[in-house]
Structure formats: C-alpha cells, structure tokens
Amino acid sequence: MPSADPLDRREFLRRATRAGLGVALAGGLAALSFDASGPSASPPERAKTGLPDFSLPQAAGRIAVARGAVRRETLWLALQALGGIESFVGRGDRVLIKVNAAFASPPILSATTHPDLVFELARLCYAAGAASVVVTDNPINDPASCFALSGIGPAARRAGASVVLPAESLFRPVSLEGARLIRNWPVLTGPLAGITRLIGVAPVKDHHRSGASMTLKNWYGLLGGRRNLFHQDVHRLIAELALLVRPTLVVLDGTTTMMTNGPTGGSLSDLRETRTLIAGTDPVAVDACGAELLGKRPEDLPFLGAAEKAGAGTVDFRRLSPREVAA
Amino acid sequence: MSLRSARRASQIFFTVLFFWFCVVATLGERFTELSGWPVNLFLELDPLAAIATLLSTHTLYRGLLWALLTVCATILLGRVFCGFVCPFGAMHQFVGRLSLRGRPTALRLEKNRFHPAQNLKYVLLAFFLAAAALGPGGGGSLLVGLLDPLCLAQRSVNLALLPFLERLGIAVRGEPRLAREALAIAAVFLAAILLNLHRPRFFCRFLCPLGALLGLLGRFALLRIGRTPEACTGCTLCERSCEGACEPTGRIRTAECVLCLNCLADCRHGAIALSTRASAAGEIPLPDPGRRAVLAAAVAGAATVALGRVGGATGATWSPSLVRPPGALAEEEFLSRCIRCGQCMRVCPTNVIHPAGLEEGLEALWTPKLDFRAGTSGCQHTCIACGRLCPTAAIRPLRLEERLGTAEFASRGPLRIGCAFVDRGRCLPWAMDRPCIVCQENCPVSPKAIFTRPVYTEVRLAEPLIVREAAGERIGLAAGRLPPGRFATGDYYVPLPSGRRLRIRAHGEQAIELAAAIPEAELPFSGSALSIAIRLQQPYVDPERCIGCGVCEHECPVLGKRAIRVTAENESRHPRHRMIL
Incomplete structure (x- = not known):
C-alpha cells in the first residue's frame, strides 16, 4: 500500500535544493537588513556652512545719503556718490536683488520694496553689463500674491529681470559658524546659485519686536522653515544674519517711512514722507543711519550693537564719512 | 458624420472643456489662469442647481440663467444634455464601455436591460427638491450638491484630482495645494466611476437626480428615439449598447433615454429612428417610481433638514x-x-x-x-x-x-469673518516667559487689531545671584552663574530699587554689563541678591479692529493648537453673533 507516486531520490534532491535556496534567501535578506540599534534620535547634520561672501573689499565701508522725493533720482545720486553702479556690477555679473516683498500690499502703503527701485536697480545692473538679474524673497503672505500686489514682480519683469518665488526645493540647510540660532536652518539658497553680486533693497519700517525693519532685518526673508521662532531672540538673529549675508550693496529706501503699525502698515496715516535714500556697503552703518528716520537712536536697536560686536559692520556710521547728496 | 460620431465628438469636446475650466480656475491674468474664462459654465448649465436654488431662495442668480438653455433643449429634444454635454456622464459612458468591450452580446443585453431600481433617481430627486424647498425658516438646504453630477464632478476635480496631481508634481504652480477632505471626496467620485463595472452608466441610470429631472422635463420632446412601423426583425441588437437602458425594441422608456444614439447606429434594418413620431412599438413616457415612494422621499427630504436643525x-x-x-x-x-x-x-x-x-x-x-x-x-x-x-x-x-x-x-466698518482670541495658557509671552508677538507683527489692519502691553517678570534662575560689587554699568557676581549669552538678547533687565530697570547689554558668567550706568544711590550692595527681569510684550486683541483674517493664527509659532485662534464670534454675517457693543 505504498503511495502511487513515491518520492524518488532525484525528486527529493530537487525539492531539497529549492527549499535550501529559499531558506538561504530569506536568511540572507534578513541578515542584510538587520538593524540592531534602531533609528538614531537625530538625523545626521548635513548643513553647509555659511553663504558665499558677495562684498567687494575695495568698496568696503562706503555709505551715501541722498535726499529727494523721486526714487529713481535719489538711487542714481546715491550710487554716483558711491562710485557709480559700475563699481559694484560689471560685465557678465549675475546679480541677485533681495527685495522685501513680505506682504500682499500695494506699493502706496510702503510695506514692501518700492517697484520703481526694483525696476531702476535692475535696469542699472543691465546697463552696467550684468548677464542676468534675479529678484527674490520668501514673503510672509502668499508669495504669488505678494509679488503681484506689491508691483515688484511686474516691475522686475519690465526691466528684464526674472522673479524667483520660494519653493521647497530652493531651500537648503545652512549653518553659520559660531552661531547660536542659524544652525542647520533652511535658507533660500536656490536663487543664489551662480550669483556673483547680491544687492539688498528694503524700506524703512517700524517693527514692534525688533524696533525697526531695514536692510538687516530684510535678510530674514532668506530664511525658511519655522523662522517665526526667531522672534524669541530677534536681536541675536538679526546680528547673525548680518554675519551670514555679506552683500555687495544695500539700498535703504526712506523716501517714505512707516512710522507706526509696522511692519504691515495698512494705512497712509502710518507713513511719513522722509525723502531720504541711503545706499552703502556696510549694512550695519546704513541701518544705523536709517534709524534716525524712525526717530530712533542706534542704541535703541540692540541688534545694531550686537551686529557690530560680531564684526558685521560699524554702528557709528559718521565715522565712515557718509556722502550727502540732494536732488 | 453619423449622429453617433457627432455625439462622441460633442462629449469629448465638453469633457475636455470641463477639465480645462477646472485647471484654469486659479487667480491670475495669464491664458492658463482665470483671466476671463467662464469657469462656472457647467455649474450654470445645470438646471438642477438652478431649480433647487429657485426653490430655496425664489430667485435665479446671475449665470444660473444659463440653465434655461438646458431646460429648453431638454423640453425640445429630451436628455440631450446627458448624452452630449455632461462631462460626468461622458466619463461613466467611457468606463462602462471599456468594461463591456469584447464581452458576449448576451451579457451586454443583460447589462443594458432596464432595471426597476432605475426609478430610485426620481425618488432621490424628490428628496433633494423637498430638502431645498422646505426648510424650517422658509428656504431649505441644497443637499443636492452632494449628488448633483456637475457639483460632484467639479468638487472632485477641484478638491481631489488636481491637488493629487499637484502633489505628484504635475500642473503645479508654486507649492502644491492642500485639500483637506480629498480622500472622502475622491472615494465618492471613484465609487461612482467604478460602479460602471457593475452596469454601464450606473450613476446616470440609478442615482443621478439631474438625469431624473431632465427625464421628466423631456416628457413632450419633439424629437425622440423610437421604432419605425416596419422592418424590425426583433434581433435586439439595438439594445447591445443602450446607455440609458431604455429598451428601444419594446415600449421605449423615454425618460431613461440619454440620447446616446447607439441604437440608431447599431440597427442594421433601419428600424430605429430619431423622429417626431412616437415609437411604433409604443412608449412609456413617464417613469413609475411609485407615488408613495416619491411622497415618502419628499417628506424625508424636508424632515432631514428640519431634523438637522433641531440640534x-x-x-x-x-x-x-x-x-x-x-x-x-x-x-x-x-x-x-x-x-x-x-x-x-x-x-x-x-x-x-x-x-x-x-x-x-x-x-x-x-x-x-x-x-x-x-x-x-x-x-x-x-x-x-x-x-x-x-x-x-x-x-x-x-x-x-x-x-x-x-x-x-x-x-459700517470692515467686514468681519470672525475674531481672534489669545489663548493665554499657550501664548509664549503670556505663559512661557518668552518674547514673541509674531501675531502682532503680522496683523494686517491699520491700526493693528493686535496690540501689546509690556510687563516685566522676574526670570526663573537655577541659583540665586549674589552681588560682589557694582559700579557704573557693571555688576560683578559673587555667587550664581549666568548661562552664556542667555540674558544678552536685549529683552532682559536689572530692576533697581526705584522701580527703574536697566537693560542688560552683555554678560559673562559672573559679570553683567548694562546699557546705562546705575545711579550712585541705587547701586546694589555687595552681598545683596540680584534679580533679573524679562520684558515681555503680551498680545491683546481689539475686537473692534479684528476682522478675523487669521493671518495671526497662521503665523503663530505654537504650531499644533495655535496660541491665537480665530473663531466665528463677531462675524458680520450674523448680527446675533455680535460680541461687542
């Protein structure tokens, strides 16, 4: 009564080989993927250190103050007093203009960089031989709305510059050496790729937490991630930003100053005509000079002192003998 | 071109147009953005939305007048909208057709035979129209939007399909958009589509309240599908691909006919015609869902709205x-x-x-x-x-x-959609001794609805600080150590006996440098305890200024449950939700 189909030797060997291979495969896969320690608590640090330095040593410590109501004029005058746009932008340069486009607010409310300045600056860069001009910011309100409503987007395009809106893929973690706050923090580095000149353009605005929003506070707009946390230590952050971002040139627009309700403003009654435009290569000095437009002394703004102490510039801007010009 | 080809071309055209209008319905001036496209066209052509709002509001708003076009076309020609225009119908037809491709004729005949449950859609129509017409306070509720084919399709594309494609990196503008109910909305959409595997045009035949409405409106259509008196051999091939399951061989059920015109093309004997004459085999002009069922559904519709509001x-x-x-x-x-x-x-x-x-x-x-x-x-x-x-x-x-x-x-002041409230148990300056006021900074109205009041609070220290010596701007410590840099942020102060406070500019472990010199009379004694105060700007909301825009809530760094949140209190649309005098 043996079974009709007994297991012969050949069949047995074949089955045994297959079974053996199956076991080996399972065991091999398990051994290869075995993880005795489990996931580690923090992902490995992959931040790059610092950003490129865009400042020009031969132009260090220059500052000019132009008075007048027409931005195109005062910008040109201030630049002439600094040696002309040609001393900052040359043939083939790829320029990034960092504007303040934080809010979806029309130009008349002065909560954002004025489109006339964006247009004129981009135009001058091209006239000086720039190969490309890019305008960017990581605004607080909806980015597309901000660039459209502020007029910055259309003005940039009219001048032939391209506008880069922030996208997740354009941020990379960056650490600043010796910094407490900017460590492994997402920074809008995408638009900086291939850039040879960096120009910051910001309006003068009241700011309840930091005291004032000018060219240094403007670099906040290069930060991504949960940057609102930095309000808990805003002065230190601005000082660190002053070290992290070394621009070729900054332009501080005090043609109209937002005296109250900043940094959003929202009403013409928040504004005062101050008819001043400050340009320079030392953002700390430029901001210290601009503080006067808000009726503040540099000592009232702790981030200035902290930035100077960190080696980012000079608070006592008069020491740099600013050139005064008037339209 | 045969009539069937014309129908197919029309379906393709309108389906593509529908998707195009969905894609371009984003703010902007470009060709691929809103820029004047009539993106509501399909919703406005939808007579069910028009009649339901007519019943609930006794008015016909703006573009809904377009529905008159569909109504007139239906009165004259029957369910031409279902067969030629409806993009949702076209999707069903496409999937249903794929599912029966290459299957035996017997099975196809079976799947396309009339089923008594097709009367369900008329019952649903009664339910939804009653819900729209009979609310507790006059107008009812437009629950019909849940099942109306155009609302359903528009919603599914807007809130599930397009966001899903954006997430895959297709057709994305900037960052992909969030769509909170995408899964549930997509599930309903996919269920409606997959039901075509059971029977072609399942949604149209059994569920579509718009189809039911159009079926009734087409009662006296001038042109209709039907049998000619002669030539029919009874082969039933005309029912092989009948989309409406309206049985053109026998007494045709006119209200079920979606004018797919497949019968016309499939009949090899010229026995089917689209003509002004009634079918030679007779017609069943009206569906028979049963008077009781319709009445019960209407009562249920009204009761649903009433019951919903009992709460x-x-x-x-x-x-x-x-x-x-x-x-x-x-x-x-x-x-x-x-x-x-x-x-x-x-x-x-x-x-x-x-x-x-x-x-x-x-x-x-x-x-x-x-x-x-x-x-x-x-x-x-x-x-x-x-x-x-x-x-x-x-x-x-x-x-x-x-x-x-x-x-x-x-x-009247600005329109309010709600009011922001600070949650003092979660707000950093209120509960955690940390400066912040991101909400105040971002408040977009002028003057700001969020304002702050400064308070100075004694900092919690690990160990008491004992003064060694103090002179001018400097204080040296004999005991206690300061964590490096912690108090040099510009927010920390040393309180003086007079009540004045001097800001700490810098400090080491045991040395403090102030922003101004301490007056002689107030210099702390050697051996006395030193306290450090933090200046906190605590946010408040002025309900008279707050418009409920929620920018504060969006920006609040307490990310989970925000420390400032907008709720519907004080919203303009409800005088009785008013909160302040």
Whole structure:
C-alpha cells in the first residue's frame, strides 16, 4: 500500500535544493537588513556652512545719503556718490536683488520694496553689463500674491529681470559658524546659485519686536522653515544674519517711512514722507543711519550693537564719512 | 458624420472643456489662469442647481440663467444634455464601455436591460427638491450638491484630482495645494466611476437626480428615439449598447433615454429612428417610481433638514469653528445656496478655504470653511475672489470697498469673518516667559487689531545671584552663574530699587554689563541678591479692529493648537453673533 507516486531520490534532491535556496534567501535578506540599534534620535547634520561672501573689499565701508522725493533720482545720486553702479556690477555679473516683498500690499502703503527701485536697480545692473538679474524673497503672505500686489514682480519683469518665488526645493540647510540660532536652518539658497553680486533693497519700517525693519532685518526673508521662532531672540538673529549675508550693496529706501503699525502698515496715516535714500556697503552703518528716520537712536536697536560686536559692520556710521547728496 | 460620431465628438469636446475650466480656475491674468474664462459654465448649465436654488431662495442668480438653455433643449429634444454635454456622464459612458468591450452580446443585453431600481433617481430627486424647498425658516438646504453630477464632478476635480496631481508634481504652480477632505471626496467620485463595472452608466441610470429631472422635463420632446412601423426583425441588437437602458425594441422608456444614439447606429434594418413620431412599438413616457415612494422621499427630504436643525446648528448652538469665507450669507441662507462645488476653494489664492468635514455636521458637509493652519497665509483682507466666483451667491460678490469698510461702507466698518482670541495658557509671552508677538507683527489692519502691553517678570534662575560689587554699568557676581549669552538678547533687565530697570547689554558668567550706568544711590550692595527681569510684550486683541483674517493664527509659532485662534464670534454675517457693543 505504498503511495502511487513515491518520492524518488532525484525528486527529493530537487525539492531539497529549492527549499535550501529559499531558506538561504530569506536568511540572507534578513541578515542584510538587520538593524540592531534602531533609528538614531537625530538625523545626521548635513548643513553647509555659511553663504558665499558677495562684498567687494575695495568698496568696503562706503555709505551715501541722498535726499529727494523721486526714487529713481535719489538711487542714481546715491550710487554716483558711491562710485557709480559700475563699481559694484560689471560685465557678465549675475546679480541677485533681495527685495522685501513680505506682504500682499500695494506699493502706496510702503510695506514692501518700492517697484520703481526694483525696476531702476535692475535696469542699472543691465546697463552696467550684468548677464542676468534675479529678484527674490520668501514673503510672509502668499508669495504669488505678494509679488503681484506689491508691483515688484511686474516691475522686475519690465526691466528684464526674472522673479524667483520660494519653493521647497530652493531651500537648503545652512549653518553659520559660531552661531547660536542659524544652525542647520533652511535658507533660500536656490536663487543664489551662480550669483556673483547680491544687492539688498528694503524700506524703512517700524517693527514692534525688533524696533525697526531695514536692510538687516530684510535678510530674514532668506530664511525658511519655522523662522517665526526667531522672534524669541530677534536681536541675536538679526546680528547673525548680518554675519551670514555679506552683500555687495544695500539700498535703504526712506523716501517714505512707516512710522507706526509696522511692519504691515495698512494705512497712509502710518507713513511719513522722509525723502531720504541711503545706499552703502556696510549694512550695519546704513541701518544705523536709517534709524534716525524712525526717530530712533542706534542704541535703541540692540541688534545694531550686537551686529557690530560680531564684526558685521560699524554702528557709528559718521565715522565712515557718509556722502550727502540732494536732488 | 453619423449622429453617433457627432455625439462622441460633442462629449469629448465638453469633457475636455470641463477639465480645462477646472485647471484654469486659479487667480491670475495669464491664458492658463482665470483671466476671463467662464469657469462656472457647467455649474450654470445645470438646471438642477438652478431649480433647487429657485426653490430655496425664489430667485435665479446671475449665470444660473444659463440653465434655461438646458431646460429648453431638454423640453425640445429630451436628455440631450446627458448624452452630449455632461462631462460626468461622458466619463461613466467611457468606463462602462471599456468594461463591456469584447464581452458576449448576451451579457451586454443583460447589462443594458432596464432595471426597476432605475426609478430610485426620481425618488432621490424628490428628496433633494423637498430638502431645498422646505426648510424650517422658509428656504431649505441644497443637499443636492452632494449628488448633483456637475457639483460632484467639479468638487472632485477641484478638491481631489488636481491637488493629487499637484502633489505628484504635475500642473503645479508654486507649492502644491492642500485639500483637506480629498480622500472622502475622491472615494465618492471613484465609487461612482467604478460602479460602471457593475452596469454601464450606473450613476446616470440609478442615482443621478439631474438625469431624473431632465427625464421628466423631456416628457413632450419633439424629437425622440423610437421604432419605425416596419422592418424590425426583433434581433435586439439595438439594445447591445443602450446607455440609458431604455429598451428601444419594446415600449421605449423615454425618460431613461440619454440620447446616446447607439441604437440608431447599431440597427442594421433601419428600424430605429430619431423622429417626431412616437415609437411604433409604443412608449412609456413617464417613469413609475411609485407615488408613495416619491411622497415618502419628499417628506424625508424636508424632515432631514428640519431634523438637522433641531440640534440648533443654525441657531443657538452654532459652531464657532465654522469660519465662512468673506461675504458668506447668514448660515441658513448660506445653506440654501451652497452647492458644494468647491469653486471658492479652488480659486482661493491662499488655499485657506477647505471643505468642512463631518465635524461641522452632516448638513455642512463639504461646504467651505476656513482653516487658518492650512494655506499660505490666512484670508488676505484685500481679496474678494471667492465671492466673485461663487455660482450661487452663497458667498455674496463683494466689492473691495465693502470688505475693507471704505468709501460708502465707511460707516459700517470692515467686514468681519470672525475674531481672534489669545489663548493665554499657550501664548509664549503670556505663559512661557518668552518674547514673541509674531501675531502682532503680522496683523494686517491699520491700526493693528493686535496690540501689546509690556510687563516685566522676574526670570526663573537655577541659583540665586549674589552681588560682589557694582559700579557704573557693571555688576560683578559673587555667587550664581549666568548661562552664556542667555540674558544678552536685549529683552532682559536689572530692576533697581526705584522701580527703574536697566537693560542688560552683555554678560559673562559672573559679570553683567548694562546699557546705562546705575545711579550712585541705587547701586546694589555687595552681598545683596540680584534679580533679573524679562520684558515681555503680551498680545491683546481689539475686537473692534479684528476682522478675523487669521493671518495671526497662521503665523503663530505654537504650531499644533495655535496660541491665537480665530473663531466665528463677531462675524458680520450674523448680527446675533455680535460680541461687542
């Protein structure tokens, strides 16, 4: 009564080989993927250190103050007093203009960089031989709305510059050496790729937490991630930003100053005509000079002192003998 | 070109147009953006949405007048909309056709035979129309938007398909948009599509309340499908691909015929015609869902709305978390208009409008609700896009002046959609001794609705600080160590006996440097205890200024449950939700 189909030797060997291979495969896969320690608590640090330095040593410590109501004029005058746009932008340069486009607010409310300045600056860069001009910011309100409503987007395009809106893929973690706050923090580095000149353009605005929003506070707009946390230590952050971002040139627009309700403003009654435009290569000095437009002394703004102490510039801007010009 | 080819071409054209209008329904001037495209066209051609709002509001709003075109076409030609125009119908037809491709004729005949359950759609129509017409306070509720084919399709594409494609990196503008109820909305859509595997055009035959309405409207159609008196051999091939399952061989059920015209093309004997004469084999002009069933459904529809409101959702127990878009009507009127098409959500430039889930009650399912954590930045107070697009004026079209409360609206003040409240147990300066006021910074109105009051609070130290010596701007410590840099942020002060405080400019472990010199008389003694105070600006909300835009809530760094949150209190649309005098 043996079974009709007994297991012969050949069949047995074949089955045994297959079974053996199956076991080996399972065991091999398990051994290869075995993880005795489990996931580690923090992902490995992959931040790059610092950003490129865009400042020009031969132009260090220059500052000019132009008075007048027409931005195109005062910008040109201030630049002439600094040696002309040609001393900052040359043939083939790829320029990034960092504007303040934080809010979806029309130009008349002065909560954002004025489109006339964006247009004129981009135009001058091209006239000086720039190969490309890019305008960017990581605004607080909806980015597309901000660039459209502020007029910055259309003005940039009219001048032939391209506008880069922030996208997740354009941020990379960056650490600043010796910094407490900017460590492994997402920074809008995408638009900086291939850039040879960096120009910051910001309006003068009241700011309840930091005291004032000018060219240094403007670099906040290069930060991504949960940057609102930095309000808990805003002065230190601005000082660190002053070290992290070394621009070729900054332009501080005090043609109209937002005296109250900043940094959003929202009403013409928040504004005062101050008819001043400050340009320079030392953002700390430029901001210290601009503080006067808000009726503040540099000592009232702790981030200035902290930035100077960190080696980012000079608070006592008069020491740099600013050139005064008037339209 | 045969009539069937014309029908196919028309379906392809309208389906492509439908998707195109969905894609371009985003704010902007470019060709691929809103820029004047009539993106509401299909919703406006939908007579069910028009009749339901007519019943609930006794008015026909703006573009809904287009529905008259569909109504007239149906009266003259029968369900030509179903066969030639409806994009949802075209999708069903396409999938149903694929499912029966290459299957034996016997099976196809079986699948395309009339089923008595096709009467269900008339019952559903009665339910939805009664729900629309008979509300507790006059107008009812437009629950029909849940099942109306055009609302369903529009909502599914707007709130599930397009966001899903964006997530895959297709057709994305900037960052992909969030769509909160995408899974549930997509599930309904996919279920409707997959039911075609059971029977072709399942949704159209059994469920579509619009199809039911059009079937009834086509009762006296001039042109209709039917048998000619001669030539029929009884082969039944004409029923092989009959989309409406209306049985053209026998007494044709005219109300079921979707004018697919397949019978016309499939008949090899010229026995089927589209003509002004009634079918030689006789007709069943009206469906027979049963008078009792229709009556019961109507009663159920009215009762559903009434029962839904027994809980008080539109009255005393209104939901404070249900913040509606700016211009939304008072809740009862809103529900008597909103067809849940998702157009407001699609066009919102900041992606802050989302479909409400079941948390806001069945009646509010998939109606628009603001979620300030989602989106790119609260509800921009200079934007009126949603009300401009809303096809039924559930969100009233506003002028910017009205929203902002300027020009002739100055006396009324700005439109409020809610009010922000600071949660003092979660707010960093209120509860955690940390400076912040991101909310105040971002408040977009002038003067700001969020203001701050400074307070100085003694800092909690690990060990007491004992003064060694003090002179001028400097204080040296004999005991206690300061954590490096911690108090040099510009927010920390040393209080003096007079009540004055001097800001700490810098410090080491045991040395403090102040921003100004300590007056002689107030110099701390050697050996005395030293305290350090932090200056905190604590946020408050001025309800008279707050418009409920939620930018503060969006920006609050307490990310989970925000420390400042907007709820519907004080919203303009409800005088009885007023909070302040």
